[in-house]
Amino acid sequence: DQQVKQNSPSLSVQEGRISILNCDYTNSMFDYFLWYKKYPAEGPTFLISISSIKDKNEDGRFTVFLNKSAKHLSLHIVPSQPGDSAVYFCAASATGGDKLTFGTGTRLAVRP
Amino acid sequence: SQTIHQWPATLVQPVGSPLSLECTVEGTSNPNLYWYRQAAGRGLQLLFYSVGIGQISSEVPQNLSASRPQDRQFILSSKKLLLSDSGFYLCAWSRSRNTGELFFGEGSRLTVL
Numbered sequence: 001d002q003q004v005k006q007n008s009p010s011l012s013v014q015e016g017r018i019s020i021l022n023c024d025y026t027n028s029m030f031d032y033f034l035w036y037k038k039y040p041a042e043g044p045t046f047l048i049s050i051s052s053i054k055d056k057n058e059d060g061r062f063t064v065f066l067n068k069s070a071k072h073l074s075l076h077i078v079p080s081q082p083g084d085s086a087v088y089f090c091a092a093s094a095t096g097g098d099k100l101t102f103g104t105g106t107r108l109a110v111r112p
Numbered sequence: 113s114q115t116i117h118q119w120p121a122t123l124v125q126p127v128g129s130p131l132s133l134e135c136t137v138e139g140t141s142n143p144n145l146y147w148y149r150q151a152a153g154r155g156l157q158l159l160f161y162s163v164g165i166g167q168i169s170s171e172v173p174q175n176l177s178a179s180r181p182q183d184r185q186f187i188l189s190s191k192k193l194l195l196s197d198s199g200f201y202l203c204a205w206s207r208s209r210n211t212g213e214l215f216f217g218e219g220s221r222l223t224v225l
Contacts, residue, residue, distance in 0.1 A: 099171075103155055104155035
């Protein structure tokens with residue numbers, strides 16, 4: 001049972017435009033959400049996170065939005081840059097838990 | 113500062129051979145440790161996690177095992193590899209009792225032929 005879902009396996013965006021990556025979850029116990037970025041043959045690196053007490057968190061070009069009622073979150077990258085081309089993983093955890101549950105990832109390609 | 117290293121970076125093994133991937137963390141004590149696998153076309157699957165020495169939780173029944181002989185050392189093993197064990201293996205750590213950020217190692221690419 002995939003508790004965290006990223007339904008778009010890939011996304012292509014023109015440089016300078018906005019990239020929107022989506023993530024849905026089913027476990028209502030999840031209360032902390034993270035986005036990771038992964039380049040080929042490297043480990044994922046943390047990008048941005050959001051707690052369930054917020055509906056938005058912004059860090060530079062990256063903004064994460066959380067819609068708890070819809071169990072949906074999204075990552076906005078604006079403006080997109082070619083260096084943003086990578087696989088993005090959404091992850092979620094529950095208070096008191098010891099592990100993250102990851103989505104299947106979305107491969108973002110930013111065209112120059 | 114904290115660092116995490118895993119090795120070897122690349123491994124090509126025949127079916128039926130044993131496996132040992134090692135991971136160490138420096139600069140922190142009593143971390144939670146994790147082994148993930150990224151198989152071709154799939155996401156990050158949690159294989160094992162450990163909250164302390166000798167304490168291993170298995171998430172997915174499989175051909176692999178994990179051990180934590182020291183506080184900051186985590187080992188992934190197999191007695192006999194299968195073709196389906198091929199993938200990109202990632203070790204990660206987090207601060208104990210923390211449900212937030214994971215810090216990943218560089219990854220180990222395993223190809224079973």
